[in-house]
Amino acid sequence: MTVTPQAARATAQLVPAFRGRIGRDARSGHYAVPGRYRLYLSTASPDSLRIAVAHSLLGLDTVCSVTFLPAVPDCPEGGHSALRPLYEASAHRYIGPAVAPVLSDDWSGRIVSTHAPDIMRDLARRxxxxxxxxxxxxAESEIEAVERMCAQGMDEAAQRAxxxxxxxxxxxxxxxxxxxTLDALDxxxxxxxxxxxxxxxxADVELWVALVQLDTVHRNHLDAAAVQRIADHPVLWTYARRLAAHPAxxxxxxxxxxxxxxxARCRGLEAAGAAVQILDWAAHAAH
Structure with missing residues (x-):
């Protein structure tokens, strides 16, 4: 198991990034066995939402169990108390927040990975x-290009804006x-x-989750004129609405x-754009 520190988005503390991978066979240590692994997800977070969608698209309900966690972590440091024993069993003297998403190994009772892109790829490929x-x-290079557009051209840009x-x-x-970025995608x-x-x-999972974040989170801190300009991409938002109707x-x-x-997490000021909803997600989302 490789554990390297990385800065967590939700806290100033350091969170170890568990970067284990599911391999092709028994020589890899962690290998693909139905029923061996479990996901811990809080779908209010974008990383967990991506994994949950991918898990459903792949039809892995009977292959890899999922435990869904509350939207708001219940520990003062920003973690989930339900994950604390798992983190402590996986990292000696662990004192950071126990955050989701987590892919764990039920055989060993330890964490395999907390890195969402690796988890998605291993679920899909193994x-x-x-x-x-x-x-x-x-398609890997194309998918990585969409990932960069979503992370840098949408999420990070919207946060800075x-x-x-x-x-x-x-x-x-x-x-x-x-x-x-939105113009190019539209x-x-x-x-x-x-x-x-x-x-x-x-690539669709990445883009759809980025659009969800843009309309439900980032627009709260933008002025109404900016949100109107964001909304003026009819092809892109029709695409988002269509995927919302997909059960996965x-x-x-x-x-x-x-x-x-x-x-619970944000300390920024709410702007006029908070009142300008782009999509009625509840009306279009599959239930």
Missing amino acids: FDTGGLSLYPCG GSSDGGQAERDAALGTLLE RWLVGRTYVIRDEVTA FGTHLDLDGIERRHH
Whole structure:
């Protein structure tokens, strides 16, 4: 097991990043055995929401169990008390927050990974359910490009655009980056059902969750004019609405939990954009 410290988004403390992988066979230590692994997810967080959607798309209900955690962590340091024993068993004298997502090994009672991209890839590649391929052959570079667009061009840019720190010029530049990203995606999706292939892939999971975050979290810190400009991408938001109606996506959308988690974590100022909802997610989400 490799444990390296990384900065956690929800806390100033250091959180070990468990980066174990599920391998192809017994020589790898962690190998694919139905019923061996368990996911701990809080779908109010974007990383957990991505994994939950991928788990459903892959049809892994009987292969890898899922324990769903509350939207708002119940420990003062920002972790979940239910995960504390697992973290302590996996890292000697662990004192940081016990955060989700977690992929654990029920055989050893220890954490395999807390790194969402690795977890998604291992679930998709190591458990063959004979159905959907989230990471089709030859598509890895395209999926990684979408991941970067979502992380940098959308999530990070939206955070900077709505930040109370920094100057107006910095916020304007960040909003420009966000709008350029949305423009590119809106043009790209014209005539397309999915982002890179003729069926849903991990790129769609990444983009859909990023759009959920943009409309349910980031717009709270943007002015109304900025949110109107974000909403003016009809192809992109039609795509988001269509995927919300897909059972693997919409059933995991915890709007109340996202709101409670956001208000519990965020110390920024609410802006006029909070009142300008782009999509009625509850009306379109599959139940």
